[in-house]
Amino acid sequence: MVEGNKTKQGITRRKFTLGVMIASIAGSFVSLFSLLKVVTPPEKAGYVSTIKPGDQLVYAKGSNAGNPVKASDMKDGDWVLAYPKGKTANPANIVQLIKLKESDYVAPTKINLTDQGFVSYSAICTHLGCTVSWVKNPSNPDASFTECFCHNSMFDPTKGAKVIGGPAPIPLAQIGIKVQGDSIYFTSDFTGPIGPQV
Ligand code: FES
CATH class of the missing domain: 1.20.5 (Single alpha-helices involved in coiled-coils or other helix-helix interfaces)
Known part of the structure; x- marks a missing residue:
C-alpha cells in the first residue's frame, strides 16, 4: 500500500x-x-500595389481624371500621373507615364517593359513617400527628368529611374506597359519595392 x-x-x-x-x-x-x-521593422503599410497585368491606365489628375490615357495625346518629353482603371482609391497604385524616344532608354531600364517610347515607374518617392513631379526640358525634351520636390530627389527615367540627386535611397520601381490602339495597359508587376525605403 x-x-x-x-x-x-x-x-x-x-x-x-x-x-x-x-x-x-x-x-x-x-x-x-x-x-x-x-x-x-514594421511593414511599410499603405504601399501595397493592387495593379494587375491587363489593367488600363487612366489619368490620375485634372479634368481628365479617371478617363483612359490616350497614347496619341503624348509626345516626346510628356509625362502624366496615372492609375489603373477602377483602382484609384489605393495611393500605392499611382504611376508616372513618360514618353521619350525609344532610343533614349538604356539599362538598367527594362526595355522589354517599355513600348513605343512609353515607360512607367512608381510615382511615390522612395525617400519619404511624396508624389514625384516632372521637370521638362523644353529645348531638349529627352533630357527631362523626374524630381520629388519634398527634398529634391531626382531620378533619370532613361536609366531605370536611378537616383541622380537627393536623399532617395533607391530607384523608382518600373512597371510594364503596352500600347494597344490608343490605349495603354499594364503588363507586369513593379520590378522592385515601392514607397519610402528609409
Ligand atoms: S520624399 Fe521625396 S525627396 Fe524626400
Whole structure:
C-alpha cells in the first residue's frame, strides 16, 4: 500500500515536472516572438500595389481624371500621373507615364517593359513617400527628368529611374506597359519595392 502511494506520488511529481518544463518552453517561445516583433521593422503599410497585368491606365489628375490615357495625346518629353482603371482609391497604385524616344532608354531600364517610347515607374518617392513631379526640358525634351520636390530627389527615367540627386535611397520601381490602339495597359508587376525605403 505504501509502495502504491510512493508510485502515485512519483507519477504526480513527474507530471508536475513535465508541466513546468512545457510551460517554460512555451514561455520562451512567447518571449522570442515578442523579441522578434520588436526587432523586425514594421511593414511599410499603405504601399501595397493592387495593379494587375491587363489593367488600363487612366489619368490620375485634372479634368481628365479617371478617363483612359490616350497614347496619341503624348509626345516626346510628356509625362502624366496615372492609375489603373477602377483602382484609384489605393495611393500605392499611382504611376508616372513618360514618353521619350525609344532610343533614349538604356539599362538598367527594362526595355522589354517599355513600348513605343512609353515607360512607367512608381510615382511615390522612395525617400519619404511624396508624389514625384516632372521637370521638362523644353529645348531638349529627352533630357527631362523626374524630381520629388519634398527634398529634391531626382531620378533619370532613361536609366531605370536611378537616383541622380537627393536623399532617395533607391530607384523608382518600373512597371510594364503596352500600347494597344490608343490605349495603354499594364503588363507586369513593379520590378522592385515601392514607397519610402528609409
Ligand atoms: S520624399 Fe521625396 S525627396 Fe524626400
